[in-house]
Amino acid sequence: MKKKLVSVLLATAMIATLAAGCGSGSGSGSDGGDSGSDSGSAGEITYWSMWNSTENQAKVIQEAADAYEEETGIHVNIEWKGRDIKTLIGAALDAGEDIDLFDDDYMRMCQNNTKYLLDLTDYAAEDDLESHIMPIILEKAKEWGGGTLYCIPYQPYTTGVWYDKDMWEDAGLTDADKPETFDDLLAVCQTLKDSGVNPMTCNSDTTNLLYGFQFARYIGQDAVLDCYNNSDWANVPEAKQAAEDIQTLFAEGYMSPNAPAQYPDGQNEIGFGESCMVLNASWIPNEINQNTGTEVNFGFFPWPSVEGGVDGPEASMVGAQSIGIVAESDMTQEAYDFAKMIATGDYDLQMAESVSSIPADTANTEWPAAIAEAEPYFKEMTKAYDWAVGLETNADIKDILNDNIIKLCTSEITPDEFISNMAATQ
Amino acid sequence: MKQNKKMIVCFLTPALIFFVLMFLYPIIRTIVMSFFKVEGVSDAVDTWQFVGISNYQKLFATSIFQISMINMGKIWLIGGIAVMAIALLFAVILTSGIRFKSFWRAVIYVPNIINAVAMATMWIQYVFNKRFGLLHSMFAALGLEDLAGIDYMNGSWKFWSLLIAFCFGSVGYFMLIYISGIERIPQDYYEAATIDGANKLKQFIYITLPLIKGVFKTCMTFWTVSVVGFFVWSQMWAAPQASDMQTITPFVYMYNIVFGTTGNVQRDAGMGAAVGILMAVVVMIVFFIVNKCVKDDDLEF
Incomplete structure (x- = not known):
């Protein structure tokens, strides 16, 4: 009888403890x-x-x-x-x-x-x-x-191209050389390359910014998203054109040989004085300075427009x-x-x-x-792109797109293969 | 006896109640949710919209989900063969009377007591880094520039670098399970076999292997559960992105669609529930197949 009583008491105590535990859990949670x-x-x-x-x-x-x-x-x-x-x-x-x-x-x-x-x-x-x-x-x-x-x-x-002004000036470039078109950008890259530095760099997590910006400069964000969400890549010639443009940056040696690098190695190259420009968001100057313990003198210009394109410096990510x-x-x-x-x-x-x-x-x-340096451009901005021009808005497609952009950058695939791979995505 | 029954009821009831509340209710809710369109995981039931099996149909038609299943399958099969084979090899070596057995066992097991995030960071930064990593430096020192230039963290190599790192950390755990199985086999068998002239390989094939079938079954189940729940390593390899095509697994995809990611605010908890149910089914199928293939014997350890 005594044993029974003790057992019942123990069981009651156990229930009470469990209940109290739960009570305290929700209490601490709130x-x-x-x-x-x-x-x-x-x-x-x-x-x-x-x-x-x-x-x-x-x-x-x-x-x-x-x-x-x-x-x-x-x-x-x-x-x-x-x-x-x-x-x-x-x-x-x-x-x-x-x-x-x-x-x-x-x-x-x-x-x-x-x-x-x-x-x-x-x-x-x-x-x-x-x-x-x-x-x-x-x-x-x-x-x-x-x-x-x-x-x-x-x-x-906001997002745009951040560059090391000292490196820029050492290559003989001035503020007047800030590129307004993609062809200007290629010319600036050549000048920087000739001066012995890597003109541009990027992390592997932001290659979709490069492609997204270039694509949106041709047809605007809404049309980009239409193509992206409806897998209409094969019917949008600008999709392939943008792929060719981005591959050119890498194939011509305008990108760091390490790009696209694992985050944050790519962006840090600017702090280490190896590369000059990076397309990224406005938190990047602070990150680079913090990561590399330097005080880079940063300049800025918006991603350039393209010939026959609909968007220019008035459109950027905000x-x-x-x-x-x-x-x-x-x-x-x-x-x-x-x-x-x-x-x-x-x-x-x-x-x-x-x-x-x-x-x-x-x-x-x-x-x-x-x-x-981004302030005057930011104030002139009238069109707001989403992050990566919206190329990360679809969880079913974004990873496949990112992977194909990286393969495009490293020349594992051609622009034609890029388009066919994306067109096959559901 | 009557008294015992009361005691059983007294002690089991609280546990049963909490099991029903904490496990059964979420399981049933998840199963039901997988047949509805639900945006947020905690949305009220009256906001759910019944969609039948369309969540499942959409999943099977989604390229990235198919890719995530293939990735998971590759980790399970290729990683499974590698991990089981190496773990078994180490277990056999360590139970063969080798000196400093405890030391070697501890060394091989160490990766298991290190946090997965720390382990992944070590591999990513110190081994696979394209500029400063061990592999790069080693190949560069040997003058093998092509190999030194490989980017293990991008493109097609990314999956394999993940698989190697994950398998490295998994071997010790399964090795211990195998060791415990092998050590339960009476030494008499080996002594008799040795007297009969059987070499170590024959002893392994005809004594050790048949007698640890049950252990193998356990290992397969554990391996399957860990691969189906593959999440942290995949996220670490994709960081700072939420996921990556080369390393995405179904659970990472589920997390993305349930909670959204940077730049993606679309959420679909119903579809996420369907992924969860499918993964549970995968585990059950593997468990069933392993049980069918590896029959229980009377004589096993």
């Missing part, structure tokens, strides 16, 4: 959330961040949070989730996690997460937020949100991160105020300086020196 909710009244908002706590962006955001707390008395509970936020946020919000604001790529924010987000139109109108956001980014964010503003974009980026306010939050105004604090004014400028990125707030006109 630690931030609960504290956000409970502390909603106690003055706390919860922010799930796409940054890791060691990144420079995180340090600036933490400073902003401290300043916000000092100013308002509201504590910002930040959970540094890193880039995995894209896999976590939907399930967390569906499960009732109490999150007041979070950030992610602005395209994903506007296309995947709007069902969780607060319509910011009235908030933005009330304090004239829209006048602080770059028009080209605001337009895209609204377009993806079906005409509604669901996020506050920050840390924008992207940004963004902060969304959760519609279910009971502290939406406070969350909005904090988000605005990060994306505009002093903290926006601080973030831009800390990672040499473009300031999000149009009122911050000083761009960090490493990317300053």
